[in-house]
Amino acid sequence: MPIEIKSVGVLGGGVMGAGIAQALAVGGLKVAVRDISDELIEKARSTIVDGRYGLKRGVERGKTTQEQMDAAIANLSFTTNLDDLKDVDLMIEAVPEDLDLKKKVWAEADGVVQPQAVFATNTSGLVIGELNQAVSESRRPQFIGAHWFSPAPVMKLVELVHAPETAEETLQALESVCQRIGKASVRVKDAPGKYGFIANRVYFAAVREAQAVLAEGIASAEDINKAMVQGYNWPIGPLAMVEGARKGWQ
Numbered sequence: 001m002p003i004e005i006k007s008v009g010v011l012g013g014g015v016m017g018a019g020i021a022q023a024l025a026v027g028g029l030k031v032a033v034r035d036i037s038d039e040l041i042e043k044a045r046s047t048i049v050d051g052r053y054g055l056k057r058g059v060e061r062g063k064t065t066q067e068q069m070d071a072a073i074a075n076l077s078f079t080t081n082l083d084d085l086k087d088v089d090l091m092i093e094a095v096p097e098d099l100d101l102k103k104k105v106w107a108e109a110d111g112v113v114q115p116q117a118v119f120a121t122n123t124s125g126l127v128i129g130e131l132n133q134a135v136s137e138s139r140r141p142q143f144i145g146a147h148w149f150s151p152a153p154v155m156k157l158v159e160l161v162h163a164p165e166t167a168e169e170t171l172q173a174l175e176s177v178c179q180r181i182g183k184a185s186v187r188v189k190d191a192p193g194k195y196g197f198i199a200n201r202v203y204f205a206a207v208r209e210a211q212a213v214l215a216e217g218i219a220s221a222e223d224i225n226k227a228m229v230q231g232y233n234w235p236i237g238p239l240a241m242v243e244g245a246r247k248g249w250q
């Protein structure tokens with residue numbers, strides 16, 4: 001039986017949580033964002049409305065209409081109270097990358113949120129089969145990784161990371177959400193001991209080689225970047241990308 005997702009809760013309204021909430025609200029889903037203080041809730045709201053990748057900028061740049069922005073804002077709500085998210089169909093967690101914190105947050109959600117809800121963590125590299133131990137055994141088939149890329153309102157990819165316990169219906173439910181909001185999804189198995197699912201793992205392997213070529217003195221940073229842009233049609237060289245990320249693209 002397919003799982004239908006109409007409403008979403010987002011735990012953590014930081015860089016990723018706010019961006020994910022925005023992408024879902026623009027895509028027509030009802031989204032409730034939970035953070036831990038009124039100040040943080042206000043920050044999440046202002047990231048979504050006034051931020052660099054926010055709704056107002058989208059209207060200014062002609063990417064979104066005023067009506068789409070108003071509809072997205074009407075789809076959003078903000079709270080510090082987890083109980084307000086108890087009826088969501090899908091819960092997405094985007095709290096800091098700390099195994100113990102994430103487990104605590106999921107255990108708390110498991111006790112509050114309706115039993116049929118799907119749980120998706122935005123972890124960048126923690127093991128899904130370890131995080132899912134925080135929820136009851138009956139919920140584990142509905143537990144999955146959904147790794148978004150930053151900035152979430154702009155980047156198209158969501159990696160769906162499944163543990164052995166994750167049900168096919170759960171993968172399909174997330175695939176259907178991604179399709180509905182115009183994101184591309186890929187499936188990837190949990191791989192304990194490996195970091196970075198598909199895109200980050202492959203990308204950082206290339207970055208490590210680029211750094212090795214530089215350290216060996218074989219070529220300059222400029223020529224390493226140029227080689228990949230001109231030789232492989234990369235939009236940006238690997239070392240330039242790392243430098244950009246360090247300065248705050250992500």
Ligand SMILES: NC(=O)c1ccc[n+]([C@@H]2O[C@H](COP(=O)([O-])OP(=O)(O)OC[C@H]3O[C@@H](n4cnc5c(N)ncnc54)[C@H](O)[C@@H]3O)[C@@H](O)[C@H]2O)c1
Pocket residue numbers: 011012013014015016017034035036040093094095096097098105122123124125147148149150250
């Ligand atoms: N930043 C990126 O480029 C990026 C990309 C992909 C995935 N991720 C992953 O997304 C997750 C979040 O990263 P981020 O960059 O958005 O972090 P962030 O620090 O910007 O945001 C985390 C938010 O979670 C809130 N929070 C903490 N405890 C909470 C709780 N109990 N309930 C609700 N909210 C709580 C914090 O107050 C904060 O607002 C991490 O797992 C990270 O690895 C990050």
